[in-house]
Amino acid sequence: MTTHADDLTQRIGAPVELAGVAVRRPSKVREGIDPALITTDATALLKRGDIDIAIEVIGGIEPARTLITTAFEQGISVVSANKALLAQDGAALHAAAEAGGRDLYYEAAVAGAIPLVRPMRESLAGDKINRVMGIVNGTTNFILDKMDSTGAGYQEALDEATALGYAEADPTADVEGYDAAAKAAILAGIAFHTRVRLDDVYREGMTEVSAADFASAKRMGCTIKLLAILERAADGESVTARVHPAMIPLSHPLASVREAYNAVFVEAEAAGRLMFYGPGAGGAPTASAVLGDLVAVARNKLAEATGPGESAYTQLPVSPMGDVVTRYHISLDVADKPGVLAQVATTFAEHGVSIDTVRQQGKDGEASLVVVTHRAPDAALSGTVEALRKLDTVRGVASIMRVEGE
The missing domain is CATH 3.30.70.260 (ACT domain)
Known part of the structure; x- marks a missing residue:
């Protein structure tokens, strides 16, 4: 944000200034950040009285939830990348934002740099989305892609992903589908205008996928991907949300998504089939999505308006x-x-x-x-x-x- 301050000023229509940074480890060197801006007291920073927008990239449930609600109480809009919190308590956060008359934007919470949340919330607001199917976790896609292209077993492919920095030391959230399930809950809520929580999403990990499965898939002209699949029932009276490994034909656009990339396939009544593709994780892609939200929220602030909030008017049940x-x-x-x-x-x-x-x-x-x-x-x-x-x-x-x- 400091590097592109002049560009951001032109895009927003007013200067944007970094007022403070709350961290856990103040002794860590952070290039380009004035040490005087560093604090360990996030609550005090939010209550200073001169903050317009807070960016939350802590992750997890607490203290992120308390800090975000504190921001809204102080009249501060929030840009978040916290998929776990949004999937669990999105409705309460949206309600707090509405009560405070402020924005809650979270493009970075799903699919990294890929513009997906805002197009679904705004560009497709006049359409009816019936199905969303996508690869929303780069770690699992890297592993499965290596198993497919090299014939490696699951553990061998995971070890390579870890060595290259694609997988965490504890990859459970990725390989067991928890990360993808949180993103699926968020996307389902947006797509179907109904509340879908993490507990509503069926989840199945990919640790049991074997080289033999890939051999069978190839004989069928398929490959294997860990997919998030969100569907509206044919009668329109319910929805389903699920995350699990699946075989897909090599002719399907998602089959060609390689390495740690993400892609989401959206099927809408009027727009037809749309595919959103790009890097789904990493510092630079996440920063791109965060800054995009920052610009949008800052523009809303200048216009004395707010962007779209939660849309849950359909109240559709989530089928098992x-x-x-x-x-x-x-x-x-x-x-x-x-x-x-x-x-x-x-x-x-x-x-x-x-x-x-x-x-x-x-x-x-x-x-x-x-x-x-x-x-x-x-x-x-x-x-x-x-x-x-x-x-x-x-x-x-x-x-x-x-x-x-x-």
């Missing part, structure tokens, strides 16, 4: 994962003897799941059976898998993966 209808790829370890395929097919039929294709390979009394289904409810598939596990001829369910984007 069992109601989701999609295709499935199931890999079974079975006994290599006559009648096994018939037994398995009967089990699928008994649970109302139609089989599309079957591939069987056998050797020395053991076999693998790969079944790809037609579209079926997730609850029906779960019931099928439970029944398959009880069959004497099925030695194990090696893999279950949804097939999307067809």
